[in-house]
Amino acid sequence: EVKKVLTYVERAAQCTHPLSKRLFSIMQEKRTNLALSADVNTAAELIQMADSIGPYICVLKTHIDIIEDFSADLIQKLSSLAAKHNFIIFEDRKFADIGNTVKQQYGGGMYRISEWADIINAHAVPGPGIIQGLKEVGATKNRACLMLAQMSSKGTLAKDTYTAESVKMAEGNKDFVIGFICTEKLSSDPAMLHMTPGVQLSAGVDGLGQQYLTPQEVITNRESDVIIVGRGITQSANPMQAAKEYQEAGFLAYQALFN
Numbered sequence: 001e002v003k004k005v006l007t008y009v010e011r012a013a014q015c016t017h018p019l020s021k022r023l024f025s026i027m028q029e030k031r032t033n034l035a036l037s038a039d040v041n042t043a044a045e046l047i048q049m050a051d052s053i054g055p056y057i058c059v060l061k062t063h064i065d066i067i068e069d070f071s072a073d074l075i076q077k078l079s080s081l082a083a084k085h086n087f088i089i090f091e092d093r094k095f096a097d098i099g100n101t102v103k104q105q106y107g108g109g110m111y112r113i114s115e116w117a118d119i120i121n122a123h124a125v126p127g128p129g130i131i132q133g134l135k136e137v138g139a140t141k142n143r144a145c146l147m148l149a150q151m152s153s154k155g156t157l158a159k160d161t162y163t164a165e166s167v168k169m170a171e172g173n174k175d176f177v178i179g180f181i182c183t184e185k186l187s188s189d190p191a192m193l194h195m196t197p198g199v200q201l202s203a204g205v206d207g208l209g210q211q212y213l214t215p216q217e218v219i220t221n222r223e224s225d226v227i228i229v230g231r232g233i234t235q236s237a238n239p240m241q242a243a244k245e246y247q248e249a250g251f252l253a254y255q256a257l258f259n
């Protein structure tokens with residue numbers, strides 16, 4: 001049996017959610033499947049990263065709660081940069097509570113995540129009520145969610161039945177859930193996005209349980225769609241050069257799927 005790999009253009013055409021459609025279109029247009037995990041601690045660094053690395057990425061992933069000087073001005077600047085460089089903003093908040101609580105965490109508090117983050121993610125551990133709660137806030141704003149079906153870290157409990165149930169939960173909520181955080185392809189639905197963290201140019205580990213796969217392993221063998229890279233870029237002596245290298249490695253691996 002010959003497996004037909006679909007192009008980003010073909011995938012975009014299969015998407016019913018405007019955000020996944022837009023993301024596949026950006027990936028094609030900018031020739032990138034790279035997401036930057038911009039895990040820096042000040043607004044200035046985040047803005048600087050987003051502006052310099054913006055041209056090479058399809059997604060900017062944030063951890064807004066590690067910024068020491070958060071303000072509405074940061075969000076305004078980030079949103080302008082997203083428009084300038086045409087990338088999607090993904091707040092890696094990993095919601096994990098009951099529906100009624102995540103609703104408040106997503107829409108309120110001091111970060112008001114739903115007002116600026118195109119994509120957020122959620123753990124499956126509470127059950128489908130978490131999606132219902134997030135959806136009540138995000139759906140009318142055309143936001144979307146990724147289910148955490150697997151993790152990159154050593155000893156993760158998100159495996160086997162848990163992963164399978166997370167996929168089912170996602171597939172039952174396609175009006176809001178557009179894909180997965182995962183370490184391999186989990187769904188045959190061409191509209192579902194697979195995004196993989198724990199990526200560096202050489203495989204390896206950090207000192208705290210992170211496990212790295214190469215861009216080629218992730219795109220070619222694991223059949224994921226988007227590589228999420230943090231320290232491989234941010235801790236590099238030349239982050240812009242590093243981003244170019246990851247973009248190239250990721251996109252070449254994508255192109256090679258058609259050979």
Ligand code: 5IU
Binds near residue numbers: 063150152199210229
């Ligand atoms: N991240 C992971 N693994 C996961 C999930 C999220 O590494 O399973 I879910 C986040 C954590 C960090 C980024 O923000 O992705 C990876 O950063 P490094 O490339 O610096 O390891």
